[in-house]
Amino acid sequence: MKIALAQQNYHIGNFEDNTRKILEGIHQAKQAGADLVVFSELCVCGYPPRDFLEFDDFINKCYAAIEVIKEEADTIGVLIGSPVRNPQREGKDLFNAAWLLYEKQVKGVAHKTCLPNYDVFDEYRYFEPAYNWNVMEFKGKKLAITICEDIWNLGDNPLYRNCPMDILMAQRPDVMLNLSASPFDYTHVEDRKAIVKLNTQKYKLPMIYCNCVGSQTEIIFDGGSLVFDKDSNLVTQLPLFAEAFEVVELKEDGTFNLPVIAKAADLPDEEYNPAELDYNLCIAEVYDAIVMGIQDYFKKMGFSKAILGSSGGIDSAVTLAIACAALGKENVRAVLMPSQYSTGHSVRDAEQLSKTLGNPYDIIPIKNIYDSFLTELKPVFNDLPFSIAEENIQSRSRGNLLMAIANKFGYILLNTSNKSELATGYGTLYGDMAGGLGVLGDCYKMQVYALAKYINRNTEIIPGNIITKPPSAELRPGQKDSDSLPDYAILDRVLYQYIERRQGPKEIKAMGFDAVLVDRVLRLVNMNEYKRNQFCPIIRISPKAFGVGRRVPIVGKYLS
Helix, strand or coil: CCEEEEEEECCCCCCCHHHHHHHHHHHHHHCCCCCCEEECCCCCCCCCCHHHHCHHHHHHHHHHHHHHHHHHHCCCCCEEEEECCCCCCCCEEEEEEEEEECCCEEEEEEEEECCCCCCCHHHHHHCCCCCCCCEEEECEEEEEEEEEECCCCCCCCCHHHCCCCHHHHHHHHHCCEEECCCCCCCHHHHHHHHHHHHHHHHHCCCCCEEEEEEEEEEEEEEEECCEECCCCEEEEECCCCEEEEEEEEECCCCCCCCCCECCCCHHCCCCCCCCCCCCCCCCHHHHHHHHHHHHHHHHHCCCCCCEEEEECHHHHHHHHHHHHHHHHHHHHHEEECCCCCCHHHHHHHHHHHHHHHHCCCEEEHHHHHHHHHHHHHHHCCCCCCCHHHHHHHHHHHHHHHHHHHHHHHEEEECCCHCCCCCCCHHCCCCCCCCCCCEEECCHHHHHHHHHHHHCCCCCCCCCCHHHHCCCCCCCCCCCHHHHCCHHHHHHHHHHHHHHHHCCHHHHHCCCCCCHHHHHHHHHHHCCCCCHHHHCCECCCCCCCCCCCCCCHHHHHHHHC
């Protein structure tokens, strides 16, 4: 049997475009002589649809799209993902389902069993777990169909009820087919291989795993669809961060027509959970993920041009370079806004960067604006000493200028804050925290430096002085980040243990970190949740990002 994998980039709620892509995949599969073409989880409506699922009209559009797709499933089997109504009305109104279409009919529907309810996932809010499990017979083969489920390690979660493959194995399937919407993070590319390998080892069956690709606001889907034979060897992997199509031929003995590209013994046996933050871990993939995140956010929102503040610092430099790669240099406008506290080399560095990249830029000094604020506030400030209030006026002046230009010309403002700053509250609300999309908000400071080195891997794009000089907000004379924060190399390691690995203060101190420093850092993280709650969407590249995947109380008291 020839089986095609269609790894595609969908747009949530864009039924016309999603259906067009699916039909193109069907036609391509027909031309390649495939018997069956497999698409990804919820491809009809896009993933994750979230509260759109609560609208009857949204579900009606899913069904209408399936009717159109069904007409093209005449001489070829088509396996697509879409919600299906729960006719029994027991529990939730919907199932997350895989539909097998053939001969212009619905030949079978498989419901998802293991509904993820952690991090960015909240499927149990909308879907009911499967009640029954059956293989689907197609052209003499028994297909075991699952949906983005870690069918190896379910644990004792009662929501899962049963392990779908354990039940399906009693029906003697020939192949496992998995429709997936699995997000990217810098540990997950190898994790998937480990999970699929473990399943093929347990069930002694070949497995075809079709993942979607593309960015949906903050979540990046990286593709990387996989085909494993019955002996747990990797036969093919589709590319990361790109739409792709491939046909494989499943033989009677559970192998494929393609040569093995990685033997089982050379593939990971378990999911990767690094105990320490590796700043260079998968940095090329992180770069590609951020590029895709920017591209899709703009395209799917109907925008084409970006603006950002360029300070001569590492964060804005990396953001600018990546944005130019994503949108084209002509579509990214940088604004340099020096104050009386800005150093001359910072302005020169920022200007040199834009000249190297070839993007348009403006220089708008803020001294007069800043002085005007101070003049008007003088009766209120009453000659009190210079403080964070005066610093924030500079940041908010810059934010106002950027938003004014964005409004005037239809740009989206890219935020340049990094994860270390967001974690500790080292940013100004409505100032340098303004923006429509957080580009580096899931990258720790040291990861930003690693990205800069990656950008400069072939030639110097980011001036060396930007990379080597001590980081500073330049809001007062001689200011450095180290005046307010621990050294980033130490700070990032503490933050990683607390945020990604969910280690408490006792565990982190036991690792050898200074107790006073740990208490201080964790207190900063917790007391600044109110700032992050008002922040823009952040492109997610880590296993635990700020935003929809990390939900903590704003006014909760913990580790105070």
